[in-house]
Amino acid sequence: xxxxxxxxxSTPESGGVADLYREVLPMLDFAAEETKIDLALSVAxxxxxxxxxxxxxxxxxxxxxxxxxxxxxxxxxxxxVVYHLYSLRHRHGVCIKTRLTGEAPxxxxxxxxxxxxxxxxxxVREMFGVxxxxxxxxxxxxxxxxxxxxxxxxxxxxxxxxxxQGVDVEYFTxxxxxxxxxxxxxxxxxxxxxxxxxxxxxxxSDLTPEELAAKxxxxxxxxxxxxxxxxxxxxxxxxxx
Amino acid sequence: xxxxxxxxxxxAVEREFQTVDMNINMGPQHPSTHGVFRMVLTVDGEVVKDxxxxxxxxxxxxxxxxxxxxxxxxxxxxxxxxxxAAFCNEWVHVNATERLAGxxxxxxxxxxxxxLSEFNRVLSHLMxxxxxxxxxxxxxxxxxxxxxxxxxIQDFFEAxxxxxxxYNYFRVGGLAWEPHETFVEDGHWLVERLRAGVAxxxxxxTRNEIMIARCRDVGVLSAEDAVxxxxxxxxxRASGVAFDLRVDEPYSIYDRFEWDIPVGDRGDVYDRFLVxxxxxxxxxxxVEQALDQMPGGGPIVAEGLPARLRPAPAEIYQRQEGPxxxxxxxxxxxxxxxxxRMKVRSPCFHNLSALKQMTIGSYIADAVIILGSVDIVLGExxx
Numbered sequence: 331x332x333x334x335x336x337x338x339x340s341t342p343e344s345g346g347v348a349d350l351y352r353e354v355l356p357m358l359d360f361a362a363e364e365t366k367i368d369l370a371l372s373v374a375x376x377x378x379x380x381x382x383x384x385x386x387x388x389x390x391x392x393x394x395x396x397x398x399x400x401x402x403x404x405x406x407x408x409x410x411v412v413y414h415l416y417s418l419r420h421r422h423g424v425c426i427k428t429r430l431t432g433e434a435p436x437x438x439x440x441x442x443x444x445x446x447x448x449x450x451x452x453x454v455r456e457m458f459g460v461x462x463x464x465x466x467x468x469x470x471x472x473x474x475x476x477x478x479x480x481x482x483x484x485x486x487x488x489x490x491x492x493x494x495q496g497v498d499v500e501y502f503t504x505x506x507x508x509x510x511x512x513x514x515x516x517x518x519x520x521x522x523x524x525x526x527x528x529x530x531x532x533x534x535s536d537l538t539p540e541e542l543a544a545k546x547x548x549x550x551x552x553x554x555x556x557x558x559x560x561x562x563x564x565x566x567x568x569x570x571x
Numbered sequence: 572x573x574x575x576x577x578x579x580x581x582x583a584v585e586r587e588f589q590t591v592d593m594n595i596n597m598g599p600q601h602p603s604t605h606g607v608f609r610m611v612l613t614v615d616g617e618v619v620k621d622x623x624x625x626x627x628x629x630x631x632x633x634x635x636x637x638x639x640x641x642x643x644x645x646x647x648x649x650x651x652x653x654x655x656a657a658f659c660n661e662w663v664h665v666n667a668t669e670r671l672a673g674x675x676x677x678x679x680x681x682x683x684x685x686x687l688s689e690f691n692r693v694l695s696h697l698m699x700x701x702x703x704x705x706x707x708x709x710x711x712x713x714x715x716x717x718x719x720x721x722x723x724i725q726d727f728f729e730a731x732x733x734x735x736x737x738y739n740y741f742r743v744g745g746l747a748w749e750p751h752e753t754f755v756e757d758g759h760w761l762v763e764r765l766r767a768g769v770a771x772x773x774x775x776x777t778r779n780e781i782m783i784a785r786c787r788d789v790g791v792l793s794a795e796d797a798v799x800x801x802x803x804x805x806x807x808r809a810s811g812v813a814f815d816l817r818v819d820e821p822y823s824i825y826d827r828f829e830w831d832i833p834v835g836d837r838g839d840v841y842d843r844f845l846v847x848x849x850x851x852x853x854x855x856x857x858v859e860q861a862l863d864q865m866p867g868g869g870p871i872v873a874e875g876l877p878a879r880l881r882p883a884p885a886e887i888y889q890r891q892e893g894p895x896x897x898x899x900x901x902x903x904x905x906x907x908x909x910x911x912r913m914k915v916r917s918p919c920f921h922n923l924s925a926l927k928q929m930t931i932g933s934y935i936a937d938a939v940i941i942l943g944s945v946d947i948v949l950g951e952x953x954x
Binding site for chain 2: 365366367368370394395396397398400402403412414418421423425444445446447448449450470471472473474481482486488
């Protein structure tokens with residue numbers, strides 16, 4: 331083991347990084363914007379994989395460390411996927427962003443370039459519903475494996491999903507895509523309606539219709555009961571009788 | 572006449588030895604997983620052929636919760652991500668918020684923050700050394716010796732903040748209150764005491780034959796692979812890359828001190844241990860200089876702080892060197908009093924993702940040591 335004395339710190343020149351990108355990728359169309367520390371380049375989703383590859387492989391950029399990969403939900407303006415890269419050789423960094431719009435946001439994976447992106451992409455996928463095309467193992471990472479919710483979307487309620495165990499998982503799964511997810515009141519109504527008319531639309535594998543209806547009715551009963559209890563408790567806490 | 576027994580040469584039977592791969596589940600409740608971490612090992616005899624890690628058992632949704640609280644309110648979550656390096660994480664949070672809002676903390680507050688964070692690094696590495704000793708087979712001695720010293724640091728923290736683990740002491744713009752009167756004297760005493768404690772641990776563990784036999788050339792991670800996996804901190808330095816944010820992207824007042832960056836040359840488990848042991852000594856060096864330089868009086872909170880912080884729309888990725896690597900907070904403000912997005916980049920999350928690479932091909936008993944050498948805190952991996 332050796333010890334190295336600290337080298338003179340190089341000052342980051344973010345303006346220089348933008349010029350480098352213009353030099354390396356002259357055809358690339360990007361918008362540069364200063365953030366508090368790094369320079370942020372906004373690129374088109376189709377260009378992203380190429381930009382990350384060039385950032386890593388070009389000797390002038392040599393951005394070999396993917397230090398952060400995340401996303402931001404801008405609601406109607408789409409989901410922004412954010413990559414923070416750093417070059418250990420030149421000691422400069424950059425932030426690359428791309429905006430995904432539309433019903434089913436998807437983007438090419440960069441796991442072929444940075445192995446460290448594998449878990450980060452899985453996390454973004456489960457938290458924001460962004461599909462990474464070509465990802466080798468697109469399972470949930472932090473959440474339960476068959477839970478199909480995207481909690482970090484702004485449309486996802488913060489605390490309203492706290493239902494009795496065994497109810498919430500089924501309710502929040504595939505039949506409600508994130509943008510069409512009803513509010514708690516609508517959900518209660520819908521659950522009640524489902525109890526009235528035995529719903530057939532749900533392909534619950536090997537249950538007979540009667541069993542299914544009974545199950546759903548029992549479930550919605552439990553949901554309703556839990557909601558009533560919670561509402562009563564809230565009223566009690568507020569002192570409304 | 573008795574039958575004659577004819578001794579013949581034994582016939583060697585050529586036979587292929589059939590083996591079946593076996594799946595072994597380790598965790599989530601397992602003493603050597605350092606928390607709630609589960610991995611499924613596919614083994615062929617004693618050799619690990621595949622690893623599937625499962626995380627998320629400690630996921631508490633801190634990022635979502637932070638979006639619902641104001642900038643100061645979510646500070647408490649930082650104590651609970653990496654609970655062994657709470658000061659380091661709090662520091663990243665307050666620094667990110669300060670830079671977003673354009674606030675500057677007074678010099679004295681910066682010194683106190685730095686001293687506490689460096690002590691916290693020593694605390695975390697002591698915890699690593701103790702737990703790692705148990706992994707390797709010291710059965711308690713290393714653990715209790717390390718914890719004895721760790722207790723002293725916690726006593727010091729308790730004297731400053733009133734708490735032993737969840738400090739919540741840093742504030743946007745400064746500190747919650749003055750540190751106690753004998754802060755500097757206690758700090759000097761503690762540095763001396765810890766030097767002796769680290770030397771004791773060093774004498775017990777570093778040159779131990781069993782330790783070397785079990786750790787040398789186990790779980791090797793090359794520099795290229797480490798960088799490609801996003802590994803940072805002592806693990807990356809053990810692989811031979813001298814990358815330390817305190818030097819490479821200097822923040823706060825780190826440019827005022829003299830110290831060295833320990834770097835390994837083989838990238839194996841033993842190097843990771845050595846790097847962390849040396850980092851403790853270097854941290855104590857920094858603390859000693861900081862205690863000497865620290866101004867004796869002056870404000871600890873910036874003046875004229877707004878009651879409610881409403882930073883102009885902007886974004887920041889603030890990163891600092893925690894005991895496990897680059898701890899970053901990506902904060903996006905939209906002009907309101909709550910962050911629009913707050914992402915925690917946890918070093919262990921990325922360090923742990925290299926586990927598969929390190930473990931495949933090693934013996935199953937070494938898998939425990941390799942996992943121990945990552946020094947995971949699951950609260951930070953899962954957030």
